[in-house]
Amino acid sequence: MSKKYHIGQTVVPYEIRYSENRETFQLSLDESMELEVRAPISAKIDEVEAVLDDRKDWILDKLYGLAEQSDTPRQKEFLSGEKLQYRGRQYRLNVTEADVPEPQLSFDGNEFTLKLHRFDAPGDSVSIRRKRQAVVDWYIQRAGEELPERVDRFAPKLGTQYDSIEVTEIDDRWGEYENGIIRLNWRLILSPVRIQDYVIVHELAHEVHDRHSDSFWNTVGTLIPDYEDRREWLRLNGNTLTV
Known part of the structure; x- marks a missing residue:
């Protein structure tokens, strides 16, 4: 139960x-x-x-090893010079004023650019909330594009099948497998690719193993030999994967 x-x-x-x-x-x-x-x-x-x-x-x-975990990052105001995390790396944020109805985030491979209407420039709580939503929307879009591609990369190697992939908000875990559906937490897009791969292979392995038995971990280990290190990284650093 x-x-x-x-x-x-x-x-x-x-x-x-x-x-x-x-x-x-x-x-x-x-x-x-x-x-x-x-x-x-x-x-x-x-x-x-x-x-x-x-x-x-x-x-x-x-x-959770709370005493060992990295400190949760301080809340951002989304100002120029702050850093945004993506695929395990930190990139500078550049904020510019533009004729846009809503804040818009873009990424050129070297830095993030957040375009704002002049009314969103002040650092009040409403403006910060609108800017944060634009950042979250960008992450969710990227996660929805990138994570399923990585699932498709690993599924044939394990000989597993699935019905669908959902990239969504999951409160208490990074991924789950249920009745042919793989659900992945969009926040994984902030983590290093090697961590994304661990979670993906972990969920794919549940297609053939319900419980975390020796057979389950042997299946994960065929593609992720250092899965214990990656799992430990996620345990210690998971609370830093936030916006």
């Missing part, structure tokens, strides 16, 4: 495994850093949640 446990703003997916012969609760994390709760067959959800409450510090420490 899959559930979600909330610790403040942090959402922790977990799975309950009931056992007739078990009298106590046991928490564990597999190699994918997913939480599993082994519980007595008679355990109620409230009892499981109480155990999670008691172990929440351990959960956060193990699941």
Whole structure:
């Protein structure tokens, strides 16, 4: 049974495994850093949640490594000289005034240019929100173009098939596979390509393996031999992939 446990703003997916012969609760994390709760067959959800409450510090420490993660970047105002991240690199932002109804972002391979109407020039909260939306829209468009191409690159190598790809906002994970549909978090476009490839191969492997078994990781390892390093990078730096 899959559930979600909330610790403040942090959402922790977990799975309950009931056992007739078990009298106590046991928490564990597999190699994918997913939480599993082994519980007595008679355990109620409230009892499981109480155990999670008691172990929440351990959960956060193990699941997200919050003490080790890079600091979340400070909130941008989208001014000239700031940096925007794309495919793991930082590029300078150049803001110019233009006759445009909405802020528009472009990229020439060396720097970003954000065109603004003069009314969007002030740094008030409304202008910042409009500028941020233009940046997010650009990222989503690029992710929608680039990530499916990389899926198509790896799927034949694994001999896997899928019905469709969705690049969207996913609150608590970087990707998921469900009934032939691959969903990828658009924020992956901010990460290095090698990290994008790890997440993509991870989700493609779920087409043939439901759980994170040894066979699953062997499948991932056929194309991503250093998947453990890439997974660790994402664990430590995932909170920096933000706009």
